Amino acid sequence: MTKKPWISLSGIGVFAVLLLAVAPLVLTDHWLNNLGKYCCWAIAAVGIGLAWGRGGMLVMGQGVFFALGAYSMAMHLTLETAGDRIPGFMVLYDPLAPLPAFWEPFRSAGFTLLAIVLLPVVMAGILGYALFKRRVKGAYFAILTQALAVALATLISSTIRETGGDTGLSDFKYFFGFVLNDPANKVMVFLIAAGLLVVCLLAVWQLYRSRFGELLVATRDAEERVRFLGYDPANVKLVAFVVSALMASIGGAMFVPIVGIITPAEIGAAASILMIAGVAFGGRASLFGPALGAMAVGWGQSSLGSTWPEGWTYILGLLFIVVILFLPNGLSSLPARFTGRARRKPVDQPATAPVVAELEEVRS
């Protein structure tokens, strides 16, 4: 990638044209809306690709950050729809209670946008600092992040009056003053999501080319050596983790106006794992792999999952097994395999593994 930056950049260009110009012209409203939803997952997936594919941090709880963006946006849209009144679902449970204090600031559009950006950055910052400084990594890190996703989903499920509980937040009428039902505005919302996806791709393209990108890969492959060279791997990982959380939050925020509902089911363990599935399928360490993989899995879920839900779960399970067992670098590594430039070793293993493997080969 670093050798031919312009190929990747023109790839992003083609992708942007397809998404922003061609898709709105050729797709029906229904499929454009679906594509918008896939874009939101893809935005989160680009972040996962950065943290996991490049950084070796398997984040199994991106739903947490997706939720921060989604619920911030949903609270604002709910208040916008409710106007001066208390949101309908709250009245249902306790007609006289006031608006919970933490809802109040979300009346402001500016605050909401700020929250979508700052909440994940602060939370991932604190969490990442705490974990990486203590050198928590690998499976521990993966499980802890998933535990957080489970905890948050449980918490939201149980606070019906404050967050809508399992039913979540829905029935949004306005999006920052625009009527959401208007087809033209729907196209606009789609374009924002697709545009943000392109921006995120550009951002990681630039990051991957930078010194930081090299350092991130170095940290993934040989953390101790990076430390001996005088860098603090914790800081490198922290930046990648925070950026990836921010992307998940942006994806979540756009998910809300496009899909029209956010529930704990969209952010819990299963949803977080679905995001991982897309990234693994597309190719975790590549530029386009995570985004395209997430879109493919999203498409699979809405086309297969709605007509044949049982089968879809089996396919998803098999996808995990087959891709990770036989194609650890995802579909994006297929072309290289055929042209014989395959990297045989999966990308996020400790540096010692190949050495041990070589020793074993010598012995046998």
Next chain:
Amino acid sequence: MDALIAPLLNGSAQGALLLLAALGLSLTFGQMGVINMAHGEFLMLGAFAAYLVQQVITATDLSIPVALPVAFVVAGLFGLLLEVTIIQWMYRRPLDTLLVTVGVSLILQQAALQIFPSQGVPVEKPGWLDGQLNILGYDWPLRQLFTILLATVCVAALSAWLKYTSFGRRIRATVHNRDLAETSGISTRTIDRLTFFAGSGLAGVAGVAASLIGGTNSQMGAQYIIPAFLVVAAGGIGQLKGTIIAAWAVGVALAYFAYWTTGSLAQVLAFILVIVFLQLRPQGLFTVRTRSLA
């Protein structure tokens, strides 16, 4: 005083159930470094095995003692199958193993959902588990005592197996230094399979215990897997006594939190507690001192 004691009793039983769920994980994760996300589904298999045993043996009083070994073997065989078909190819890719087993767990969950009714199946509680036993002035429900007893027996059996049998010695040798163990003539492949069989089997036993306390359905495994992992992590990988203490502590903490707040908030608080604890001791309660850099 009762307000303080009641959650303690309750939490001890909850801790025992967690310990049962974590025991097999501690074996496969601790001894082999394999993160098996399908462990919860093996637990589920044990619970369904208990149900099926009850369909055959209608005398409920006898069915649970029969179900325990059956569940152990059924879950163990599934574990062995998983090891032979998938995991053995992935020993040097821990994170990938984690993801592959996520796929396995999705498939097993869906299969269970299709074979058994979606609302779950009832596992009858035998008569001798009803009632309470008065110890030191407090009434202990027999069901809770049974869970604690079962966990104690399993821990004792596991540690005796590891300590006194030749298989146990070979397992420990393999963990300490795989290459050296292999050079000394130990078939590490056999050891891996055996460890996986035993670890998964223990999940099955945990499943029987879980079926006596909560519901038996396709989602039950997912409910136990994360807490069980946190217990193993907090206890220190491959440390039996650490796992025991951590399971008890998490169980009791959950019970007290649930007593003071709500059940779901208790879970959140317990998760935070474990994360904070891992801050203080990233390697868990007890650690094996090694000279490795990573």
